[in-house]
């Protein structure tokens with residue numbers, strides 16, 4: 001697959017992504033131990049629920065890993081600029097390199113990124129042309145996993161029958177209530193935060209506008225003419241196959257001539 005890992009040296013970013021990984025690890029370990037596996041063994045829930053939880057967890061982690069380690073769209077030192085596209089390029093006054101319009105210089109990463117959306121400390125990486133699709137998947141699957149976790153926490157409190165086989169010696173058995181409350185708290189924070197971020201991202205893509213452009217004063221210039229929704233999404237995800245928009249286990253291919261450089265993600 002030729003996977004290249006992109007690593008940003010930023011202690012604050014490491015701290016933020018460490019917190020995100022802790023939330024994922026906590027829920028992926030304790031919820032199966034506490035709720036899923038014991039109730040599955042006693043026949044209270046079908047195996048499909050256990051499988052779906054692990055699948056949501058896997059998709060969430062894959063999107064996080066790939067979004068944080070993918071090259072967001074860094075420009076080469078000597079880009080080949082076709083003569084017909086010279087008007088579409090400009091000089092960055094910070095790194096003195098030529099870049100396509102809509103690129104932005106990230107001061108955290110220290111280089112320009114094509115169609116940069118923003119720098120996200122929670123993935124310790126820029127969100128740009130080549131990893132924006134992975135960032136959207138991360139927002140989506142984090143919502144799915146948080147909602148799933150909240151539903152299981154709720155069922156454990158109010159709905160599931162009591163377990164007949166309880167091992168009082170186990171850590172999770174002794175601290176069940178505290179573990180569930182921490183899980184519910186984290187689930188609410190993650191679901192609330194990710195829902196608003198996902199909504200902002202989707203409206204931005206529908207308008208074919210990045211977060212940086214939204215905050216600048218050039219919206220009218222950029223938004224003309226407006227593209228159909230499936231076109232803007234296909235350009236972000238790198239494919240017109242809508243089912244593939246949900247899969248983080250693939251390689252993104254740049255669509256037609258709108259991308260001036262080949263994608264390496």
Ligand SMILES: [Zn+2]
Pocket residue numbers: 092093094095096097104105106111112
């Ligand atoms: Zn630059």
Ligand SMILES: [Zn+2]
Pocket residue numbers: 106107108109110118119120125126127
């Ligand atoms: Zn950055």
